[in-house]
Amino acid sequence: MSYSELLALAFFFAIFFPLLRQLSHLYTNYTLARQTGLRIIIVPFYPFGTPWLIIAPLCAPLFQHFEWCRILNATWAWQDGARQHERYGENFIVVSPAKNVIYTSDKVAIEEVLKERKVWLKPKLYETMDLYGRNVDTVNSEDWSRHRKITAPCFNERVSSFVWDETIRQTQAMVAHWLSQPGARVSRMVDDTRVLALHVLCAAGFGVRQNFHGGVRNPAPGHQLSHRDALMTVLNNLITILIITPQEAFVDKVAFLLPPRIKNCLLAFREFRQYTDEAIALERKLLSQAGGAQKANFISTLIRTSDQAKDEGFQSTAKLTDDEIKGNIFIFSFAGHDTTANTLAYAFALLSIHPEVQNWIGEEIDEVFRNDADPKYEDTHPQLKRVLAVMYETLRLYGPVPQIPRGPLSPNTPLTITKPNASISTSATGTTTMHVPPNTEIVLNLHAMHTTSHHYVSPQEWKPSRWITSSSSTRLEEEKLLPRPQNFAPWASGPRICPGMKFSQVEFTGVLSTVLRQAWVTPSTKDGSDAEEEARKTVQALVKDSALIGATVSMRRPGEVWLRVVRR
Numbered sequence: 001m002s003y004s005e006l007l008a009l010a011f012f013f014a015i016f017f018p019l020l021r022q023l024s025h026l027y028t029n030y031t032l033a034r035q036t037g038l039r040i041i042i043v044p045f046y047p048f049g050t051p052w053l054i055i056a057p058l059c060a061p062l063f064q065h066f067e068w069c070r071i072l073n074a075t076w077a078w079q080d081g082a083r084q085h086e087r088y089g090e091n092f093i094v095v096s097p098a099k100n101v102i103y104t105s106d107k108v109a110i111e112e113v114l115k116e117r118k119v120w121l122k123p124k125l126y127e128t129m130d131l132y133g134r135n136v137d138t139v140n141s142e143d144w145s146r147h148r149k150i151t152a153p154c155f156n157e158r159v160s161s162f163v164w165d166e167t168i169r170q171t172q173a174m175v176a177h178w179l180s181q182p183g184a185r186v187s188r189m190v191d192d193t194r195v196l197a198l199h200v201l202c203a204a205g206f207g208v209r210q211n212f213h214g215g216v217r218n219p220a221p222g223h224q225l226s227h228r229d230a231l232m233t234v235l236n237n238l239i240t241i242l243i244i245t246p247q248e249a250f251v252d253k254v255a256f257l258l259p260p261r262i263k264n265c266l267l268a269f270r271e272f273r274q275y276t277d278e279a280i281a282l283e284r285k286l287l288s289q290a291g292g293a294q295k296a297n298f299i300s301t302l303i304r305t306s307d308q309a310k311d312e313g314f315q316s317t318a319k320l321t322d323d324e325i326k327g328n329i330f331i332f333s334f335a336g337h338d339t340t341a342n343t344l345a346y347a348f349a350l351l352s353i354h355p356e357v358q359n360w361i362g363e364e365i366d367e368v369f370r371n372d373a374d375p376k377y378e379d380t381h382p383q384l385k386r387v388l389a390v391m392y393e394t395l396r397l398y399g400p401v402p403q404i405p406r407g408p409l410s411p412n413t414p415l416t417i418t419k420p421n422a423s424i425s426t427s428a429t430g431t432t433t434m435h436v437p438p439n440t441e442i443v444l445n446l447h448a449m450h451t452t453s454h455h456y457v458s459p460q461e462w463k464p465s466r467w468i469t470s471s472s473s474t475r476l477e478e479e480k481l482l483p484r485p486q487n488f489a490p491w492a493s494g495p496r497i498c499p500g501m502k503f504s505q506v507e508f509t510g511v512l513s514t515v516l517r518q519a520w521v522t523p524s525t526k527d528g529s530d531a532e533e534e535a536r537k538t539v540q541a542l543v544k545d546s547a548l549i550g551a552t553v554s555m556r557r558p559g560e561v562w563l564r565v566v567r568r
């Protein structure tokens with residue numbers, strides 16, 4: 001083949017082939033749009049799914065100038081995604097040469113997709129999280145039922161009570177540390193919430209209890225890193241680890257060429273695997289010896305439920321393999337870490353600039369705790385309704401999982417959506433059914449649903465009291481937390497709702513109530529000038545300067561958040 005023929009072929013594949021595909025997509029979607037009134041947005045270029053996540057940040061400057069770039073960016077750009085919905089409606093379709101994506105912030109569509117787990121599957125992208133083994137987060141269909149059934153006991157009331165006790169223990173050390181800072185100024189609040197969440201997970205996952213200061217830092221015999229440091233390094237460097245571990249053998253061969261940071265990531269990845277293997281072996285040994293006392297941690301629970309399923313004579317597929325146990329332990333650590341830690345960090349920052357809310361939950365905390373030195377989970381957590389309202393409101397505006405992707409099992413899957421221009425409050429009559437065209441995925445924009453003025457009065461205002469029903473004569477204990485409405489799903493909904501929801505709620509109420517029982521939090525600045533208004537504006541700006549970083553919404557400059565924490 002001549003050089004010019006080669007060039008023509010390359011040109012065809014680079015330009016014409018995608019263009020032809022796009023034209024065919026456009027044709028299918030045009031009919032759909034005619035039927036349903038949805039907006040179609042055409043993008044000239046889409047670099048085939050996942051790599052876009054890598055390319056997109058590099059192209060960031062372009063997003064400012066080209067509308068189509070901004071729309072693609074909406075898949076990961078958090079607030080930008082919500083703005084697209086304001087502009088194009090609750091449902092719109094992006095048509096590109098590679099695939100089509102329906103973006104929705106429509107509570108009707110979101111609820112239906114999350115309810116129909118057998119029809120709307122988690123896309124292959126999730127499988128990248130099979131780092132240590134397949135797990136409940138990444139599998140679909142019957143496999144999912146098996147994983148979910150065996151992992152469910154990890155989140156029972158016994159575990160919640162254990163989470164509460166461990167949270168209180170960790171938080172007492174954290175708040176004592178904060179109160180002892182020179183000038184009562186705390187600069188590592190965001191980091192501290194991450195350490196705390198990690199330690200609670202280490203205890204709940206492995207039964208390894210850490211001290212808040214430093215934790216267990218000595219490597220166990222046969223290890224180079226401590227358990228905690230191995231897990232911390234894996235969680236903090238997940239993208240690097242996802243890139244290097246599929247080529248583990250090759251990376252080993254060229255290890256001498258790699259920078260120390262990459263080598264350390266590989267080491268941490270292996271060390272965590274080894275620790276988990278050892279914990280599984282130990283747990284099995286204890287189980288066979290004592291034949292009894294079950295511990296309230298994930299490994300113990302998973303082994304027992306899995307082995308019990310086998311003993312009870314279910315087919316051998318009703319249990320989890322050791323790799324799947326490892327996969328689930330890892331996914332609990334991953335899914336439960338930044339999500340809860342970031343929610344706590346946002347809540348502290350927001351409370352510092354909203355003294356009226358601090359007073360409001362302070363009233364509840366004083367009433368519930370009185371002088372109880374050892375508050376029990378069963379009596380205390382259910383009474384902390386205002387504190388939970390703070391969590392709801394923080395998740396509404398800064399929910400760590402702003403968007404959820406799904407793909408239909410087969411083409412032409414029906415999907416109920418709210419009719420464009422229909423009043424949001426209309427019920428069944430305001431909906432229509434569309435048939436999802438082939439080669440189309442869906443992105444559920446939870447953040448857009450949580451921040452639209454259709455559903456929330458003053459949606460951008462952080463106002464936890466919107467979740468509490470009371471009248472001026474209602475006594476505190478009679479107040480009620482509103483049931484979560486259809487348009488509020490920070491933990492998702494339906495059968496695949498987050499299994500760690502209660503875990504995170506217990507941890508959140510435990511941390512906030514323990515800190516605010518003793519301390520009052522106000523904004524501060526790096527240079528220590530506590531001119532109130534300036535400090536308030538600084539913290540407010542830092543909170544607003546957030547983005548979808550890695551897998552969760554986080555502050556871009558967490559190290560710049562300074563708080564003053566004084567004894568109440």
Ligand code: HEM
Binds near residue numbers: 497500
């Ligand atoms: C504020 C805290 C949390 C929030 C907002 C949150 C949110 C979510 C959301 C939205 C999903 C659905 C994702 C999807 O379908 O793609 C999810 C799933 C999941 N979460 Fe959480 N989560 C939180 C804490 C936790 C904790 C503490 C754990 C475990 C210790 C956990 C474990 C999981 C697991 C295993 C799944 C997958 C469930 C399945 O697919 O069946 N999460 N979470």
